[in-house]
Amino acid sequence: MPDRRRIARRRPAPALLAGRVLAAFLGAAVVATTGLVWYENKQLTDGTHTSTAIKGVKAGDDGYVPPHLGNDVNLLLIGLDSRRDMNGNDLPTQFVEDALHAGSSGIGGYNTNVLILMHIPANGGRVTAYSIPRDDYVERPGGNADVPGLGTIKVPDLGMGKIKEAYNDAKAYAEGKLTAAGVKDKAKVEAESREVGREATLRAVQKLTGVHVDHLAEVNLLGFYDVVKAIGSIQVCLKAPANDPIEYGAGTGLKLPAGVSTIDAATALQFVRQRYHLPDSDLSRTHRQQAFLSSVTHALRAKGVLGDIGSMQSLFGVVKNDIVIDNGWSVLDFAQQASNLTGGNATFSTLPIKGYADVPGGSGGKTSVNLVDPDLIKKTVTTAFGNDAAVAPPPTPVSSASAPSTPATPSTAATKTTITVNNGTKTVGLALKISGVLFDNGIAVTKTGNGGDNVAHTTIRYGTGAADLAKQIQTKLGTKTAPTADKTLPADSIVVTIGHDYKLPPDKPTRPTKPTSATSGAQPSTGAASTPGSNGINGGDDVDMSSQNGIPCVY
């Protein structure tokens, strides 16, 4: 009996035992849950290439801008026109030429063909983003760069030049220094010299815009491709049909109709890279890039990737080898901060230029650049980025041309009728712009082309069954001459030939600050500026991410 009592006392009471089990279960559950969250979060960023370039631009450097007060985020998106991977190895030639349609691996160097400075207000207001045209002729300050294994190197002032080349030139300088110092590890040379390139780009961008860059994200050609490939496909919308044949080693081969198209990764790359056969060449290309970002965001949102850590992790797993982000970047924070961006509450603009000029440089002895007014650009950017007080309204009104209140829906008649717009003048891109005017009025043009150089009067000819639509086109364009029937044309077809008498409708105001006549800024020593009028060239219509259900239409 005493033994049995002793045994009974040694065992904990059932309630106590249950309590212990419950406590152990709770503790284990918390450990397991926190561990899972930790693991998932870790997986999201592990393996991502990071950069210290943001902190590499130090006080005292020309181009240094002190961090702004408050918690807004200025993010610089860098699209690198490089056909090399992170280790400096050429991407497979066949892949570059056949899949990316990007020419050979020798093309492009390390030009930053995409520079988008994005401002994400802490107060949840509208995201404002500015594309910096790649050929903007700007100061490219030098500075001190800390290169591991080499110490601090003094990157010389790169002088005036295209902003896209700041990266390439500084990288080339650092690469030379590293090689001269006997660094043989190709991947190390690539990584360290790229850092110097990023710092040079940051200095040039900050010098030009007058705002501090808080975070950067760099993506190369392959990154663009992989993002869309990971998503599957995206939808884009064109105001005018695109036809960019590959000729003389240039062109992308893009061929898309006006309206919304669903495109794959390779076509998406063509979409963002096309610069010929566009109304405003590089400026139009910036709108393509803006529309691409909007379309990708739309696709991610539609597929439920945004806000789903698992899906984000999968996407990151695919693209992490192609992108570089700064080491202060938190993907989760960004996802939360950028909820307005992902919600479509964002406006993309292109920084204005004053005109074009030829300056010494390039393979042909001279190269074409965009002249800019640095004071005006600083004023434009700092005003827009500092205007976060109001949450709802964007700092710049959106042009109705790019962001009609309702999506431009081509009429039923238009969809079955072949509409060709020919440019009968020497004005470059006029047929495309006419297509845009018609598109904004709900009529999708099928084809554009040239119709001679010296057509005096605009004509509209139509085949059988297209009289009504031809009349509509005349009304929309406001031309004087009535459409005429042309039996030589196939049925259900219309040919519009634009003559010198046609005048495009005036641009609607897109920004509070329009470019003005030259006020300051370094000018090229040679080369004639072809400044088109005292107002210069604005960057074109803004691209509003909320327009057309997140698929803004561009040229």
Next chain:
Amino acid sequence: MSSAARASTAGSRPRTGRGPAQRTRADQSRSTSSRAPRWLPAAALVLGPALGALLGKAIGGYHGPVFALLTIAAAALAAAAATPSGRWWVVPALPPVAWLIAAAAELAWHNPPYADTKAKAVGLVHATTHVFPVTLAALAVMGLVIAIATVRSRRPRGRRA
């Protein structure tokens, strides 16, 4: 009083009616804890991380090394001061207590403050990411402390044998 405190109190309560062998073993295993105040394990468990977050905030990071060190040290102290019975409560209590304090610190002190529920959820992910390695380390230290205490408590019996 928290469950951990109750547990440690219960664990150190003298028990009557045991045989000489059990009493000796229990007393020996409580050699450290019997000298400690009954409230110490629970207090260490809560105050360690809390103090770590507070001091860390003053220094620069409420989830930084100060938080980690104090949490781990407090966990070791709690494990050492608890009775064998109390350890059943102290050890499982550490993860939720540490997480709650880290989460509260994150939501209370993050600059800028988290504005909405979605932002707060992101904040909780941050807190969790920071606290998990600390919790693991603290649990490992607790295990070590308990193992040492167990070995020490068995040594006299081994000698007698």
